[in-house]
Amino acid sequence: MNQHQNLTLWDRLRLPTPQFFRKVRAIGSALGALGLVLTTTQVPLPAIVVTIGSYLILAGSVAAAISSVAVEPEAGSRSLTPPTPLGQPPQPTPSNALRL
Helix, strand or coil: CCCCCCCCHHHHHHCCCCHHHHHHHHHHHHHHHHHHHHHHCCCCCCHHHHHHHHHHHHHHHHHHHHHHCCCCCCHHHCCCCCCCCCCCCCCCCCCCCCCC
16 A cells, blocks of 8 residues: 555545454454443442453454554555545535435
8 A cells, every 4th residue: 555645534434444353343342342231230240340341341442443444455555535636625426415
């Protein structure tokens, strides 16, 4: 991938994600769900278990968010949004055009 190319967050979310980062996203989501279960259970649990649950939510959500924006190197070589000249608003495209 060209080091000087800037991809927007929206471009990164739309480009394909490598297989490794898809697994990381799934594991992160599972950790977040486990942490959510530990922190919101109706059964009284020790404070350390609730604290571990909150850390699992944090770690899982960060892992899922970071792995969602990873892109394959060859897919990042093409930009999905064309560059616009400075001082001019971006031209509407079918993806961002206003629909009535």
